[in-house]
Amino acid sequence: MAKPKIWFNGRLIGWNDSKIHLTSYSLHYGAAAFEGIRFYQTKKGIALFRLKDHIKRLLKSAEILGMNIRYSQKELEKSAKLTVKASGMKSGYLRPIIFYGESKLFVHAKDSRVNIAMIILPWEKYLQNNSVRVMISKYIRIHPKSVPMEAKISGYYVNSLFAILDARKNGYDEALLLDHNGYVAEGPAENFFIVKNNVLMTPQLGNILPGITRDSIIEIAKDNGIEVIEKNLKPEDAKNSDEAFFTGTGAEITPIVQIGKSMIGNGKIGLMTQKLAGLFGDAVSGKNMKYEKWLDYV
Numbered sequence: 148m149a150k151p152k153i154w155f156n157g158r159l160i161g162w163n164d165s166k167i168h169l170t171s172y173s174l175h176y177g178a179a180a181f182e183g184i185r186f187y188q189t190k191k192g193i194a195l196f197r198l199k200d201h202i203k204r205l206l207k208s209a210e211i212l213g214m215n216i217r218y219s220q221k222e223l224e225k226s227a228k229l230t231v232k233a234s235g236m237k238s239g240y241l242r243p244i245i246f247y248g249e250s251k252l253f254v255h256a257k258d259s260r261v262n263i264a265m266i267i268l269p270w271e272k273y274l275q276n277n278s279v280r281v282m283i284s285k286y287i288r289i290h291p292k293s294v295p296m297e298a299k300i301s302g303y304y305v306n307s308l309f310a311i312l313d314a315r316k317n318g319y320d321e322a323l324l325l326d327h328n329g330y331v332a333e334g335p336a337e338n339f340f341i342v343k344n345n346v347l348m349t350p351q352l353g354n355i356l357p358g359i360t361r362d363s364i365i366e367i368a369k370d371n372g373i374e375v376i377e378k379n380l381k382p383e384d385a386k387n388s389d390e391a392f393f394t395g396t397g398a399e400i401t402p403i404v405q406i407g408k409s410m411i412g413n414g415k416i417g418l419m420t421q422k423l424a425g426l427f428g429d430a431v432s433g434k435n436m437k438y439e440k441w442l443d444y445v
């Protein structure tokens with residue numbers, strides 16, 4: 148199949164025609180705002196999951212970076228749908244990115260043009276296994292007084308990469324990062340949940356990305372009578388949990404069966420994790436119309 152077209156500054160271009168200048172500010176200094184959005188096949192056609200919320204976060208991240216955006220929320224939602232439609236794909240991953248182009252390489256980006264692209268990738272699984280073994284990283288999550296945590300910005304992912312490299316070097320699938328106070332924060336690209344005595348717990352907002360999947364799971368859990376607590380979690384809480392899992396657009400719901408040397412539960416995917424993954428799957432694929440509010444059909 149031909150590579151999907153890329154939406155770039157207002158028009159669709161061929162995959163191999165996407166070119167940017169080597170002095171692009173964002174390449175050198177990591178200042179780009181981006182999102183990951185999945186689209187799924189549903190009974191009523193192809194739908195982007197929580198498109199409005201993702202575009203809202205994208206524009207917020209760009210605003211935090213001081214970027215001047217020529218497109219409105221509505222226009223970007225339309226472009227996202229157009230890009231998905233043009234790809235001919237039934238499910239996949241959409242990556243919108245707003246970045247500064249050609250520059251004089253000064254650290255103040257004021258003279259650089261702001262570019263917007265939307266790229267489509269086939270993306271089945273982010274973490275290759277059905278369940279993962281994670282290592283508590285020696286790298287802490289970026290301090291919330293160093294960067295605004297509510298933004299999703301390219302440069303932050305250098306912190307994620309160091310954690311992943313170290314985890315893989317030590318034979319684990321993924322890392323789990325603590326915050327500057329020693330509480331559990333999140334994965335390199337995922338939020339973190341545990342189950343203890345049938346209660347679902349997740350780190351409160353403040354030192355983590357406010358994940359859209361996290362928000363969806365909290366709502367779905369509450370709708371199904373599951374108690375949800377957002378609070379500081381110690382590494383021991385994570386290690387002594389009955390179940391643990393990651394959430395994220397890429398990761399969806401990824402069960403965690405080992406944290407450091409500790410096996411979680413009986414080392415198999417837990418019942419509540421399975422239940423929530425099933426309910427989430429029904430929401431994204433339009434099988435549960437209660438959550439149709441989260442679907443944007445292309």
Ligand code: PMP
Pocket residue numbers: 183299333334335336337338355356357358359360361394395396397
């Ligand atoms: N934390 C980080 C650091 C991430 O990169 C992501 C992926 N966007 C998440 C959490 C999960 O966020 P979401 O559910 O909105 O994809």
